[in-house]
Amino acid sequence: MGKPLLSNAGRPATVEIEAINESGEVVPTSIAGENPLTIYLDKRELVTLMTLGQAPEALTIGYLRNQRLVSGLDDIEAVQVDWDTNACAVKTRRPLEDIESRTARRTVTTGCGQGTVFGDLMDDIEAIRLPGEARLDESTLHGLLDAVRRHETIYKAAGAVHGCALFRGTELLYFVEDVGRHNAVDAIAGLMWLDGIEGGDKIFYTTGRLTSEMVIKAAQMGIPFLVSRSGLTQMGYDIARRVGITMIGRSQGRHYLIYAGAERFVRNGAGVTA
């Protein structure tokens, strides 16, 4: 089949504006870029995402993947982004069945409040099996947090973005930032498909909160470890326990809290925590 034909239309991450500070001085300030991108699936308007636009093709593929509108990269013939019209045209290899009804339901929304998830993801949660034997040890956790800290980010320059990263041990495979954290996780889902990367031995890191949708998406990607700098919400917690994901929050420096799946976590010199 081969990979889909992709444009390569990343946008500049930041723009410069002038602000006035508390001393009345004009200060040049970097702010995060934000662009509307309307996805057309076989010429049918699907959704408009507001995105930083660093990896719009991977974002589109990951969006289709996480919304389960396509079942594999093989379904996609081409993804072409055109910023003159803020449009992303997706061409499939064969018409998607039942697309009307699969995009009709605007329910199960996000922890950021009012997201759009087509269909009913929760129905499929029960079918997800994460590898029970996978382990994460404390020194690996420390190492990946150090890697995040050292990574040059748009957040450091401009703020107002969320970052997601995929790790193999302490090796940083991807780091994607976006004005929306759902976009960042979707872009990583797209990159994983494009590079043929499986989730079973990976660790997903996010700067954002561990809400229901973040946990569902990590589980859909088959990733057993979810690490966040922030906290969690009740549904994120409930779903993590249902799907058996190891969820670690408040991770910064040497600190962390294990919220769920502690049996997969190995404290150094302390064996397996209970």
Added chain:
Amino acid sequence: MGKPLLSNAGRPATVEIEAINESGEVVPTSIAGENPLTIYLDKRELVTLMTLGQAPEALTIGYLRNQRLVSGLDDIEAVQVDWDTNACAVKTRRPLEDIESRTARRTVTTGCGQGTVFGDLMDDIEAIRLPGEARLDESTLHGLLDAVRRHETIYKAAGAVHGCALFRGTELLYFVEDVGRHNAVDAIAGLMWLDGIEGGDKIFYTTGRLTSEMVIKAAQMGIPFLVSRSGLTQMGYDIARRVGITMIGRSQGRHYLIYAGAERFVRNGAGVTA
């Protein structure tokens, strides 16, 4: 007409779980509640919001307001929340015209990435007029930031929520937190309608980023001042300049940055900044 008939179905804000910290100790941890709430508009399923659920009736009214599905409180006869079924039934006084097409378009989405805004809000931006003579002085800004700091919040207890507040000068009128910041701003929009409060002399504060949708919603509520602890995105900036809103970010302690509308801001002893 009278006010709509409302249930009074606020939920507990936090729940207690046990987490394991870096010393291997089990620590009781408060986490933010998160509940799906499906809004039925005259028995027609509209959307499911994930919410903390503190003010679900005001949230629903504000959601309908900010999505411009109703044009006034008079349109609404009753809002009844039932957490046994996670449903909110809205009854209108007269059938809404054209509801099918007004809810069909899933475009113009949020800074959190993939929100749902029906219709095309941007078309109406040009019609918004904010009061040009309104002024915010620096000591009022300091006072309202102090009020936010002193306010007891779910964020302090559990994290993972965003807060929005409405001020008249330094007087805190409302403070609403939610797992989604769009929900928090919608709930304030609902409370303003219920209490007959206009926006023209108010200041809107948010802990979250100043994205396009936050600016649009503040402008729709007629509020000329938007203050955030966080930064902004490019579209938030562009829209603020178009609608002429005064936008202040990075506000914490004595620090702040004025991004737009500096002509409405009065530095103490320094006159009007240019």
